[in-house]
Amino acid sequence: MKFISWNVNSFKACWEKNLMSFTRKEKADFYLFQETKTSPEKLSDLEKTLGQDYLSFWSTTTRPGYSGVVTFARQKPLQVIYGLGDKRFDEEGRVVTLEEKDFFLVNAYFPHSRRELERLRFKLNFNEVFADFCQKLSQKKPLIIGGDFNVAHEDIDLANPRANQNNAGFTMEERAWLDSFLEEGYLDTYRQFVKEGGHYTWWSYRFQCRLRNIGWRVDYFLISLSLKGELKVAKILGQVPGSDHCPIELVLE
Numbered sequence: 001m002k003f004i005s006w007n008v009n010s011f012k013a014c015w016e017k018n019l020m021s022f023t024r025k026e027k028a029d030f031y032l033f034q035e036t037k038t039s040p041e042k043l044s045d046l047e048k049t050l051g052q053d054y055l056s057f058w059s060t061t062t063r064p065g066y067s068g069v070v071t072f073a074r075q076k077p078l079q080v081i082y083g084l085g086d087k088r089f090d091e092e093g094r095v096v097t098l099e100e101k102d103f104f105l106v107n108a109y110f111p112h113s114r115r116e117l118e119r120l121r122f123k124l125n126f127n128e129v130f131a132d133f134c135q136k137l138s139q140k141k142p143l144i145i146g147g148d149f150n151v152a153h154e155d156i157d158l159a160n161p162r163a164n165q166n167n168a169g170f171t172m173e174e175r176a177w178l179d180s181f182l183e184e185g186y187l188d189t190y191r192q193f194v195k196e197g198g199h200y201t202w203w204s205y206r207f208q209c210r211l212r213n214i215g216w217r218v219d220y221f222l223i224s225l226s227l228k229g230e231l232k233v234a235k236i237l238g239q240v241p242g243s244d245h246c247p248i249e250l251v252l253e
Helices: 011-017 019-026 045-049 120-138 172-183 206-212 225-230
Strands: 002-007 030-034 055-059 069-073 079-082 095-099 104-109 143-148 186-188 219-224 231-236 248-252
Touching: 002 104, 002 143, 002 219, 011 019, 011 045, 030 104, 030 143, 055 079, 055 095, 069 095, 069 104, 095 120, 104 120, 120 143, 120 172, 143 248, 172 186, 186 225, 219 225, 219 248, 225 231
Parallel strands: 002 030, 104 143
Antiparallel strands: 002 248, 030 069, 055 069, 079 095, 095 104, 143 219, 186 219, 231 248
């Protein structure tokens, strides 16, 4: 079973570049897209289905051109959960969850703490509510969580850790939260295969950062520990254009 997560930084813009050709090539069972910046009402039937036989489940924002997530699935899930049950975060369209027979699939776009850390408290509150939400789900079934966490976990997850100490996305608080979340029973799937640094999922558009590989790894697939034996592939598709992020892939048996 193949999963792909990608912060597309505008679904429409990515579609106009190479999104459809990418999905046709990959043939994943599930696509998790973040920062869609649109709603299904503004899309054609072709865009809503990726040109293939997919069902789409959107969590959109009340603010035009901002945030939003969508999950595409080949089959109808048992149920769909939109948001976290907290208006502060749900009005920004940050989470959609599918219940499948053997797992919950959570598509999440975490808030950015922004310059001067003006939104750090908001993000930490989101993190706390998100952890509670996942803990309740995990009592029923294992979780697969994919998305843009907007945090580089360790020094090896960004090109310039020393220069970015306590900057947005690399504060002690954000990193400590991810430590604690993983300790609750989750695996960072990519780190089960790749231990060294130099592999990133986001690059600034400025200063040819992508060409020079000056980036951050902020996009993750996390899975419940009980799924570790099913883990076959976790990789970064760093050569795929279309956004300032690149897709990540997960394969479970």
